[in-house]
Amino acid sequence: MTPRYQGIVPPMVTPLRDRDTLDVEGLERLIEHMIEGGVSGIFALGTTGEAPSLSHRLRREVATHTCRAVRGRVPVLIGITDTSLVESAQLAQAAAESGADAVVASAPFYFPAGQPELREFVEQLLPELPLPLMLYNMPALTKVTFSREVVGWAMDREEIVGLKDSSGDLVYFRRMRHLASERRPDWSLLVGPEELLAETVLMGGHGGVNGGANLFPQLYVDLFEEARDGNLERTRLLSERVLAVSEAIYTVGRHGSAIIKGLKGALALTGVCGDFMAPPFHHFLAEDRAILEERLERLESSRQSDP
Amino acid sequence: MTPRYQGIVPPMVTPLRDRDTLDVEGLERLIEHMIEGGVSGIFALGTTGEAPSLSHRLRREVATHTCRAVRGRVPVLIGITDTSLVESAQLAQAAAESGADAVVASAPFYFPAGQPELREFVEQLLPELPLPLMLYNMPALTKVTFSREVVGWAMDREEIVGLKDSSGDLVYFRRMRHLASERRPDWSLLVGPEELLAETVLMGGHGGVNGGANLFPQLYVDLFEEARDGNLERTRLLSERVLAVSEAIYTVGRHGSAIIKGLKGALALTGVCGDFMAPPFHHFLAEDRAILEERLERLESSRQSDP
């Protein structure tokens, strides 16, 4: 009765050639990079994957190519979040046909659903899903939190297997973790913000869906393992490094897009994949790219001098 | 050099048989009902039309059937708002093929774009559009306002023909109206909230995209005309009636969905079309429907005793 999803499951960025063309080679390199780093799974088509900015055709293509490149070495989770239940169900179908392991859905995000409406939405979605479902709490972008009542209800549904929480609200995380420990010991509780990976795993969380693990997968895997094993000193040290990464990489741009821009920009600078972004965003221009490059170099040199 | 869109352009509800099936007969009856009421245009696939909750296939079908049923008697505007530029462009293509007059787009609504990113999004969208574009300001649901700078930029693009403002912020509306009067006398400034139709038209606005005009089109058309002609006493009287409608119809349910639920429920009770709603919403159950019915009757009887 241990949770199926534990450890680091990076929310994969989507390498693009242009706004409607997948960069298949970039995707393959990125996947190898992460698997070599020891990740426990791959989550495609989440927020970091810019899923809502991609056409539905392209989303299906991402699902197919991700599963093909992963070749069963780790589980693949596919994001199916959409404002339309019908579209979500179709994406789930495509995910299953591609060989994915599970699907991930947050609340429909145009109309802010009341909690009973949100529960009903999930209830209507479930019979359409050929794969297990992980809930994805992302109130900053969906306007809606999965309430304790709705999560409690979800724990009664076997086909729902966990919760990824990107709220940044650790009180919420603690409460949901507590609920799961009482009612669904097989549920996975994964945290979104990488700055909170150490804290949550120390207190019983099962891992992280952390964007930075696209770039430095091994660092995040190491941190997870040290925290899981209760090695406090190493946990603190590695957690400081993760903080340093997020401060360096995610703060170059001025808008909310700075995080994904910085991540894709760093992946481009380290040769993993290109930094093309789907509208409404675009990659950094020369000046910001230079800042990012310099920061990456400083990260690298401080890492080499670390114990 | 007068604005092309003036008067009442109802944001049409989408009559549904089930969550992925259009109620074509209901749609036709609804369109006849509104055209008989004197509306100046029809806006399909907006917020009131539940567009984000519909599959893209169904959205295209709505565009086709709306244009077919309208038969050129009034202009048809088609909402193409989406989080993906590629999907928006495809919807615009479908709208043009259906014979629509213009398309309407708000900001992409998952990632909150910074203002320069928003401008760029519209800039990249424009060459993909076979029809003129009306902007749609809806910050409560898209998280983003079209800033004065972006609207000013848009006024320099001939293919952008106006702004529908659903912010409820009349200071904003006034400023945009002022800007248009100086720079684009052919721009249409239409207001979303029907409770503000009187005020905005008295002060120079060009009309309303008001949900209640699905139900009582003539009332809204009359109010628009009286306000446009400066008949203050009649404007006040009719505006009170519109207020009474919105208080009666939109306040039965408990969540944000109460407005569309109430509107569809009232259309069902008056025999225009069914009240099926796409997830995450559903129609009123018996108790709420009874309340709504009683309120509709009271509205009707107070209307008959009015001057």
Added chain:
Amino acid sequence: MTPRYQGIVPPMVTPLRDRDTLDVEGLERLIEHMIEGGVSGIFALGTTGEAPSLSHRLRREVATHTCRAVRGRVPVLIGITDTSLVESAQLAQAAAESGADAVVASAPFYFPAGQPELREFVEQLLPELPLPLMLYNMPALTKVTFSREVVGWAMDREEIVGLKDSSGDLVYFRRMRHLASERRPDWSLLVGPEELLAETVLMGGHGGVNGGANLFPQLYVDLFEEARDGNLERTRLLSERVLAVSEAIYTVGRHGSAIIKGLKGALALTGVCGDFMAPPFHHFLAEDRAILEERLERLESSRQSDP
């Protein structure tokens, strides 16, 4: 049974010598300036008066000197908004002793009260008040709106005489106006944002508590009268001028403080009173003052060329 407060009741800025010293001469000049402009009352110690930034001692002094300088020529309203009911009651006592006409209170603004708690707060405050009370709806700064239920309850209390609404939400204003017309024809409904003065008075509002009337009292008085008398063309013209004033004066600074800073700065440039501000704000520095000066000159010259 007409409302006691009608027309323009400027929310007076508080002329200061330093952060705890009233500029009595400036105050007197400002009051003469406004009374000469035809205002119907003076509201001291509101938001524009920086009341929450002043010591309680200084607030009492403002009340005393305002009443003394006004000499009964128009009613004086004194803001008593505070987080502590006891302090509000003491301010009301001081206001009565100074000879004020009424007091004005918004919601306590540290803890956001639930609506029943808000009603109860007002209920407990009432017996402590030696003067009639006007409610002041200012949700942007108090976090709390006076709900329809609480306003409805307030209409049953004779000692509550009206509502000043600074929410900027004209739908709310309309609904409260409607309620008052049915239940308390003697209630005053005054609007805060000057950009909405024309609209609200055309539709039955009783006047404005508009910051710009510190500076150009006659302009606001004229606009009020034209709108009240239903002269649409003059109303539109003067309303455009008010818009031009607010765009010129309130948009120089970068923070929320820009409005009061701009207003005090313009009063200093026109010689009415100094521009010292209580912390956390301070007056414009040279650069911003130069921008403001140039804008004031442009306003002046465009006004002279107007009909």
Added chain:
Amino acid sequence: MTPRYQGIVPPMVTPLRDRDTLDVEGLERLIEHMIEGGVSGIFALGTTGEAPSLSHRLRREVATHTCRAVRGRVPVLIGITDTSLVESAQLAQAAAESGADAVVASAPFYFPAGQPELREFVEQLLPELPLPLMLYNMPALTKVTFSREVVGWAMDREEIVGLKDSSGDLVYFRRMRHLASERRPDWSLLVGPEELLAETVLMGGHGGVNGGANLFPQLYVDLFEEARDGNLERTRLLSERVLAVSEAIYTVGRHGSAIIKGLKGALALTGVCGDFMAPPFHHFLAEDRAILEERLERLESSRQSDP
């Protein structure tokens, strides 16, 4: 160079006889209760102390009686948060005269200050303060966060000795902790929400300003010590107990006031002090009190069966 404030510093509730009368005996019992529980300090006149709801006279009385009752056994911190710098300075004076150890101030909370304005506010406040200052980050109620830049600036001022963070945003806490470890190893970083005490102390935080420590001081002190000493298993166990307390006590009421109401209610039920609250709040009525009593009993019995 270790931080002066470490461990549990409860934000003391203010026992009241009525809205302007201190319950001195209750205060004394409460202080003994907390000191016996091993707390490291006492913070009077914070949010939990309902400070903004009390008259300034009463706030000074609280400062005096708290210092008198504590008799130097632990440091006393006095909240001086106010919207008026002059009032804050006077409270600080009273705190010093009472023999307090430090004062605590959050941002002025009516006008939301821009960050440069906030820095300047603190800069102007400092010379008025006879005691060291601890900053208090409480954006939910003050609308404003102390930005990284302002906190960085504050670290250069010797008279500022730490930060109490009640934002609930652990990413913020981590970043401020990191900054302090580089620049001010003597700064205290204390966390507000008790549900996050374990996590923050495990990762290097210095303690908690936790409301529940009014009620069960020893539990919070034990948790702090176990976390500080890196005893993970005990930390997890005690942290679960703290979670159980907060779920039981803070969730009876319906509004934001539920937390303080629950805390005061529980203190009354356990005989420590009365539950009178200053407006806009009031104590629980019979029904809610019964729920709270039953929950307290359940807490007690589950505690006795715990290891």
